[in-house]
Amino acid sequence: MDISTIILYAIAACILGAGILAVTSTKIFRAAIYLLFSLVSIAALYFWMQVEFIAAIQIVVYVGGIVVLIIFSIFLTQQSGKEMAKPSVGKILASLGAALFGFLFTANIITHYSWGENPGRIFTVTVDQIGREMLSTTEHGYILPFEVISMLLLAAMIGCIVIALKRTEKTLDL
Amino acid sequence: MSQGPLIPILLVSTGLFFIGMYGLFTRRNMITLLMAIELMLNSVNINFVAFNKYLFPEKLNGLFFSLFIITIAAAEAAVAIAIIINLYRSHQSIDVDDATEMKY
Numbered sequence: 074m075d076i077s078t079i080i081l082y083a084i085a086a087c088i089l090g091a092g093i094l095a096v097t098s099t100k101i102f103r104a105a106i107y108l109l110f111s112l113v114s115i116a117a118l119y120f121w122m123q124v125e126f127i128a129a130i131q132i133v134v135y136v137g138g139i140v141v142l143i144i145f146s147i148f149l150t151q152q153s154g155k156e157m158a159k160p161s162v163g164k165i166l167a168s169l170g171a172a173l174f175g176f177l178f179t180a181n182i183i184t185h186y187s188w189g190e191n192p193g194r195i196f197t198v199t200v201d202q203i204g205r206e207m208l209s210t211t212e213h214g215y216i217l218p219f220e221v222i223s224m225l226l227l228a229a230m231i232g233c234i235v236i237a238l239k240r241t242e243k244t245l246d247l
Numbered sequence: 248m249s250q251g252p253l254i255p256i257l258l259v260s261t262g263l264f265f266i267g268m269y270g271l272f273t274r275r276n277m278i279t280l281l282m283a284i285e286l287m288l289n290s291v292n293i294n295f296v297a298f299n300k301y302l303f304p305e306k307l308n309g310l311f312f313s314l315f316i317i318t319i320a321a322a323e324a325a326v327a328i329a330i331i332i333n334l335y336r337s338h339q340s341i342d343v344d345d346a347t348e349m350k351y
Contacts, residue, residue, distance in 0.1 A: 095266075118293065127310060150332065
């Protein structure tokens with residue numbers, strides 16, 4: 074077992090441990106912080122796989138954007154120190170059973186499938202390559218999804234403004 | 248693992264997906280439901296990148312799929328949080344069991 078495998082297992086333990094704490098912690102602010110650790114560990118996994126661009130995007134968008142947004146909404150909607158009600162034992166057991174069954178079923182399929190992995194070929198990707206393919210209009214270009222995504226972001230932005238504005242209009246009417 | 252790190256990475260992403268599913272089943276608070284969904288989306292991203300790197304190293308399709316998933320997840324989180332805050336203003340609660348007007 075070489076050092077890179079040990080690092081992979083350490084990263085995997087961080088991801089899964091922080092993930093489990095994020096869904097089981099009864100304090101919502103702590104759950105958000107554990108989610109943050111899980112997302113950072115996933116970025117570390119991308120660095121381990123040598124896809125640095127995706128790792129950078131993961132840190133910028135998830136850690137810098139979504140987790141901050143979630144923490145903001147926690148502060149806007151409830152007291153952060155308040156304990157959340159624990160789910161009932163029956164529900165915990167049923168969910169645990171469903172999740173464990175799904176995990177074992179999928180893990181069984183994954184470990185028995187022959188993936189045809191070829192370690193001889195080397196995967197290198199540069200930001201230059203990604204940018205050229207993203208905006209290329211030829212056969213394997215991604216310009217159409219890129220434009221669709223930009224429309225989606227515009228629609229989401231307008232939608233958020235509309236949802237946030239509705240209440241102030243009502244209070245003005247009152 | 249004799250055949251490279253693909254299988255451990257796939258097992259990690261499977262574990263993360265079902266952790267998110269467990270959270271989705273047990274939580275009743277909308278913000279924690281959103282956090283569970285983020286975990287599941289991340290596990291899918293790990294799968295796309297791992298397949299791209301270890302099975303089709305000459306292509307870039309998996310990377311683009313995960314880039315677009317990250318973008319859509321950001322838009323989805325923004326809209327979801329706007330809805331949650333609006334719901335909190337009208338119901339004083341973000342528990343899914345309290346929002347039952349459109350249930351039946």
